[in-house]
Amino acid sequence: MIKIGGRRVPMRELSPEERIKNFSSVPLGYTEAEAVREAQRCLQCRGVPCEVYCPIHLRVLDMIRAIAARRFQEAFFIIQADNPLPAITGRVCPQESQCEGVCPLAQDGRGLNIGKLEAFVADWARARGLREKLQIKERPQRVAVIGSGPAGLICAYDLRRWGYQVVVFEALHKAGGVLQYGIPAFRLPTEVVDYEISYLQEIGVEFRLNFFVGQNIPFAELRRDFAAIFIGTGAGAPLFLGIEGENLKGVYSANEFLIRVNLMKAYRFLEYDTPIICGRRVGVIGAGNVAMDAARCARRLGAEEVYILYRRTRKESPARDEEIQHALEEGIIWMELVAPRRFLGDEKGWCRGVELVRMRLGEPDSSGRPRPLPIEGSEFVLELETVIEALGTTPNRLFLKQAPELAVNRWGLIQVDDNLQTNLPGVFAGGDAIRGNATVILALGDGRKAAAAIHRQLSEAER
Amino acid sequence: MKARIIERRQLCPEIYLYKIEAPHVAERFRPGQFVIIQTHEKGERIPLTVAEAQPEKGIISLVFQVVGKSTLHLSLLQKGQYLENCVGPLGNPSEIRRFGRVVCVGGGTGIACLWPILKALKAVGNEVLTIIGARTAERLILVEEIRQASSQVFITTDDGSQGEKGLVTDVLARWINSPAGASSPAIDRVIAIGPAPMMKKVAEVTRPQRIKTIVSLNTIMVDGTGMCGSCRVFLGQTMKLACIDGPEFDAHRVNFDDVISRLEMFRQKEKLALETYRRQLAAQREGLAPKELHPKRLSSD
Ligand SMILES: Cc1cc2nc3c(=O)[nH]c(=O)nc-3n(C[C@H](O)[C@H](O)[C@H](O)COP(=O)(O)OP(=O)(O)OC[C@H]3O[C@@H](n4cnc5c(N)ncnc54)[C@H](O)[C@@H]3O)c2cc1C
Ligand SMILES: Cc1cc2nc3c(=O)[nH]c(=O)nc-3n(C[C@H](O)[C@H](O)[C@H](O)COP(=O)(O)OP(=O)(O)OC[C@H]3O[C@@H](n4cnc5c(N)ncnc54)[C@H](O)[C@@H]3O)c2cc1C
Ligand code: SF4
Ligand code: SF4
Numbered sequence: 001m002i003k004i005g006g007r008r009v010p011m012r013e014l015s016p017e018e019r020i021k022n023f024s025s026v027p028l029g030y031t032e033a034e035a036v037r038e039a040q041r042c043l044q045c046r047g048v049p050c051e052v053y054c055p056i057h058l059r060v061l062d063m064i065r066a067i068a069a070r071r072f073q074e075a076f077f078i079i080q081a082d083n084p085l086p087a088i089t090g091r092v093c094p095q096e097s098q099c100e101g102v103c104p105l106a107q108d109g110r111g112l113n114i115g116k117l118e119a120f121v122a123d124w125a126r127a128r129g130l131r132e133k134l135q136i137k138e139r140p141q142r143v144a145v146i147g148s149g150p151a152g153l154i155c156a157y158d159l160r161r162w163g164y165q166v167v168v169f170e171a172l173h174k175a176g177g178v179l180q181y182g183i184p185a186f187r188l189p190t191e192v193v194d195y196e197i198s199y200l201q202e203i204g205v206e207f208r209l210n211f212f213v214g215q216n217i218p219f220a221e222l223r224r225d226f227a228a229i230f231i232g233t234g235a236g237a238p239l240f241l242g243i244e245g246e247n248l249k250g251v252y253s254a255n256e257f258l259i260r261v262n263l264m265k266a267y268r269f270l271e272y273d274t275p276i277i278c279g280r281r282v283g284v285i286g287a288g289n290v291a292m293d294a295a296r297c298a299r300r301l302g303a304e305e306v307y308i309l310y311r312r313t314r315k316e317s318p319a320r321d322e323e324i325q326h327a328l329e330e331g332i333i334w335m336e337l338v339a340p341r342r343f344l345g346d347e348k349g350w351c352r353g354v355e356l357v358r359m360r361l362g363e364p365d366s367s368g369r370p371r372p373l374p375i376e377g378s379e380f381v382l383e384l385e386t387v388i389e390a391l392g393t394t395p396n397r398l399f400l401k402q403a404p405e406l407a408v409n410r411w412g413l414i415q416v417d418d419n420l421q422t423n424l425p426g427v428f429a430g431g432d433a434i435r436g437n438a439t440v441i442l443a444l445g446d447g448r449k450a451a452a453a454i455h456r457q458l459s460e461a462e463r
Numbered sequence: 464m465k466a467r468i469i470e471r472r473q474l475c476p477e478i479y480l481y482k483i484e485a486p487h488v489a490e491r492f493r494p495g496q497f498v499i500i501q502t503h504e505k506g507e508r509i510p511l512t513v514a515e516a517q518p519e520k521g522i523i524s525l526v527f528q529v530v531g532k533s534t535l536h537l538s539l540l541q542k543g544q545y546l547e548n549c550v551g552p553l554g555n556p557s558e559i560r561r562f563g564r565v566v567c568v569g570g571g572t573g574i575a576c577l578w579p580i581l582k583a584l585k586a587v588g589n590e591v592l593t594i595i596g597a598r599t600a601e602r603l604i605l606v607e608e609i610r611q612a613s614s615q616v617f618i619t620t621d622d623g624s625q626g627e628k629g630l631v632t633d634v635l636a637r638w639i640n641s642p643a644g645a646s647s648p649a650i651d652r653v654i655a656i657g658p659a660p661m662m663k664k665v666a667e668v669t670r671p672q673r674i675k676t677i678v679s680l681n682t683i684m685v686d687g688t689g690m691c692g693s694c695r696v697f698l699g700q701t702m703k704l705a706c707i708d709g710p711e712f713d714a715h716r717v718n719f720d721d722v723i724s725r726l727e728m729f730r731q732k733e734k735l736a737l738e739t740y741r742r743q744l745a746a747q748r749e750g751l752a753p754k755e756l757h758p759k760r761l762s763s764d
C-alpha cells in the first residue's frame with residue numbers, strides 16, 4: 001500500500017553543538033526504511049516536473065519507484081546510467097531551485113527529498129562496493145581532459161566507457177577540482193569523492209596529477225598527441241575587493257582558506273603540516289555557497305563569532321537553502337546590507353577589523369537582483385581578527401596566457417559553440433571554464449555533452 | 464607524482480643540495496623558475512627554486528635551508544627515497560638578454576637561486592659581477608660554481624671569516640656611489656635574491672640612481688598556479704601574484720614591508736609544528752616511538 005503526500009521524512013543530522021567540533025558529515029543519511037517512506041510520498045505526476053527541471057533530466061521517477069519498492073540496487077543503476085556521481089549531486093545540487101522546487105509536494109519550496117534519496121542509493125551502493133561492470137571495447141584514439149573537476153570527471157568517464165584512451169591532467173596533487181579542494185568534508189565527505197575517482201581509475205582512466213597544462217606541458221603538445229581535448233579547468237582564480245588593508249595578515253581569499261582546510265587538511269594540523277590561523281572573530285564577505293562553507297569551516301576551527309557580511313539581503317543570496325539553514329543553526333551571524341570599505345590593522349600588520357558601510361537596495365542590475373547602494377555617512381567598524389573574501393572567482397589567467405590561440409570572451413570565459421567546441425577544432429570546453437561560477441550539475445551536463453560530441457567527431461573521422 | 468632523490472649533499476650546517484628525478488621539470492625548466500614539493504602525503508606544499516637542470520638525465524637540483532618542519536623533514540630523507548609530489552616548473556623565467564654589465568647579489572640559499580640565472584646571463588654575453596654573502600665562511604655555498612659562472616665574484620661575511628667583513632649591500636653601495644664607480648662603465652641591471660630584508664636593502668641602494676633592479680620574491684605559497692592568492696604582493700597599489708606574475712619583480716615597485724610582514728603570518732603555528740616534530744624525532748631516537756613517522760602511503764600509483 002503506497003501512501004502519498006504527507007510531510008517530508010526528516011533527515012537526521014548531527015546536532016549543531018556536536019558538529020561545530022568536527023568536520024563529519026552533517027546529514028546522517030536516510031535509513032532504508034526512511035528512504036522507502038520518503039519515496040512512497042511521490043505523487044507520480046504526469047509530465048514529471050522533477051525530471052524536467054533536473055538540468056541533466058535524470059530518471060527521477062523510476063528511481064523513486066524502485067526505492068519505494070525496496071529495489072535499491074535497481075534504483076542505483078537507473079540513476080547511475082545517467083549520472084555517474086549521484087552521491088555528489090544528491091548532496092550539493094541546489095535542489096530547491098531544480099527538481100525539488102517544482103515538485104507539487106513542496107510546501108516550503110522544497111518537495112520530495114530527491115537529493116537525499118539520490119545520495120541514499122549512491123551510499124547504499126558504495127557500502128556494498130556495487131559498481132557497473134563495463135564491457136569496454138577499446139578504441140585507439142587518445143583524448144586529453146584538462147582539469148579533474150566534475151566536468152572533466154564525467155567527460156572522462158563517458159569517453160572511457162566508449163573505449164577511448166583517456167588521460168586526465170590535473171594541476172593539484174589530488175583529483176576532484178572544487179569537490180576536493182573547495183566543498184568541505186562536512187557537506188561532501190572526502191571518501192565519497194575519492195571513491196568516485198577510484199572508479200574512474202579502475203576502468204582505466206589515466207590521471208596525471210601535478211601537471212598544469214600550459215605551464216608544465218605545452219597545450220600545443222597535447223593538441224599534437226591527442227585526437228581530441230576537453231577543457232574543464234574551472235574558474236578557480238579568486239577575486240579580491242581591491243580595498244585598503246588587503247595585505248594584512250589574517251585576510252584570506254575564500255579559496256586560500258578552503259584549500260588550506262579541505263585539500264591540505266589544516267583542521268588536522270600537526271597530523272597534517274599545513275597551518276591555518278583562524279581568529280576568534282571572523283568576517284566572511286559574500287553570501288554564496290562559498291561564503292557559507294568558509295563561515296562553517298571557521299566555526300569548526302574554533303571561531304566564536306562568525307559574521308556573514310552581505311551587501312544584499314537573504315532573499316538575494318545565491319547559496320543553497322540547506323547551507324544557509326545549517327550555517328544559522330551553527331550560530332553564524334547574518335549581517336546584511338553592509339559592504340566593506342577598508343580593513344583596519346594594528347602596528348604589526350595583523351587585521352583588527354573592517355569598516356563597513358550600510359547599504360540599501362535600488363533598481364535591479366544586470367543580474368536581475370536589486371542593486372545595493374551605499375548609505376553615505378553610515379560607516380561603522382566591526383572588530384575582526386580574520387577576514388575571508390568570498391566574492392567569486394574567475395578563470396585562471398595562467399592557462400589562458402599559455403593557450404592564447406583559444407578564443408575567450410571579455411570575462412576570460414572560453415567561447416564554445418552549441419556542441420561545446422571551442423574555436424579550435426577537436427578542442428571542447430565546459431563547466432565553470434565557460435560559465436563562470438556555476439554548479440556541479442551544470443558542469444556534469446557540459447562534460448557529458450562534450451563527451452558525446454567528441455565521440456561523434458572521432459567516430460565519424462574513423463569512417 | 465613521486466620524485467626520487469638520487470643525490471643528497473650537505474653544503475653547510477643547514478643547507479642541502481638534492482638532485483631529484485623529475486624529467487618533465489628538467490626538460491622545461493628555464494632559469495628563475497621553481498617547483499612546489501610535498502615531502503610526504505600529509506605535508507605542506509613548499510616552493511623551492513630549481514638551482515640546476517640536466518634535461519638529458521631528467522634531473523633537477525634543489526638547494527634548501529632548514530627553517531621549519533617541511534625543510535627539516537626534507538633534510539632527513541635519504542638518497543633513493545621519494546618526494547611525495549613535485550610540480551613544476553612554475554613561475555615565469557628570468558629575462559635573459561644582453562644587458563651589458565649586470566650585478567648579481569645573492570644571500571643565503573638565494574645564491575643557489577641566482578646560479579642558473581648567472582650562467583644564462585653570461586652565456587648571452589653579459590659582464591656578470593656577483594656579490595655573495597653569508598654570516599660566516601662556513602655558510603657560504605656554491606662558491607666555486609658561482610666563480611665559474613661569473614666574470615668576477617666578491618664575497619662578504621658578517622664576521623669577516625671570508626672575503627670582506629660586512630654585508631653584500633655595503634659592496635653594492637660602494638660600487639654605485641664611489642667616484643671611481645661613476646667613471647667606470649655603469650651598471651645596467653641588478654638582480655638580487657636572498658632574504659626579503661636583504662632584497663629590500665638592495666632596492667634602497669639602487670633606487671637613487673634608478674638602476675633597474677630585479678628581485679625574486681619568496682612569499683608563502685600553496686598551489687603555485689594562481690588559485691589561492693596567498694602569494695599576493697603589492698607593487699604600489701597593484702596586486703600581483705608571485706606564483707604566476709613573478710616570482711621576479713621590479714624591486715623599486717615592490718612593497719617590501721608587506722612582503723616581510725606576510726611571511727610571518729603562520730609563524731606561531733610553524734614553530735609549534737617544528738617543536739612537535741623535533742620531540743617526535745627525539746622520542747624516535749630513544750626508541751619510544753615507531754620509526755616510521757610518515758607511514759608509507761597505500762599507494763594507488
Ligand atoms: C567552496 C565552493 C562551494 C560550492 N558549492 C556548490 C554547491 O553546493 N552546489 C553546486 O552545485 N556547486 C557548488 N559550487 C560550484 C561548483 O563546485 C563548480 O561549479 C564546479 O565544481 C565546476 O566544475 P568544473 O569541472 O568546471 O571545475 P572545477 O571543479 O573548478 O575543477 C577544475 C580543475 O581543473 C584544474 N585545472 C585548472 N587549470 C588547469 C590546467 N591548466 N591544467 C590542469 N589542471 C587544471 C583545477 O586545479 C581544478 O582541479 C561550489 C564552489 C565552491 C568553490
Ligand atoms: C618562489 C620561491 C622559491 C623559493 N626557493 C627556495 C630555495 O631555493 N631554497 C630554500 O631554502 N627556500 C626557498 N624558498 C623558501 C621556502 O619555500 C621556505 O623556506 C619553505 O616553505 C619553508 O618551509 P618549512 O615548513 O620548512 O618552514 P615553515 O615552518 O613553513 O617556516 C619557517 C620560517 O620560514 C619562513 N617562511 C615560511 N615560508 C616561507 C617562504 N615561502 N619563504 C621564505 N620564508 C618562509 C616563515 O616566516 C617561518 O618563520 C622559496 C620560496 C619561494 C616562494
Ligand atoms: S542531479 Fe540534482 S537536480 Fe537532478 S535530480 Fe539529482 S539532485 Fe535533482
Ligand atoms: S515532482 Fe515530486 S511528486 Fe511529482 S513525480 Fe517528481 S518527485 Fe514525485
Ligand code: FES
Nearest residue numbers: 687689691692706
Ligand atoms: S600560490 Fe596560490 S595564488 Fe600564488
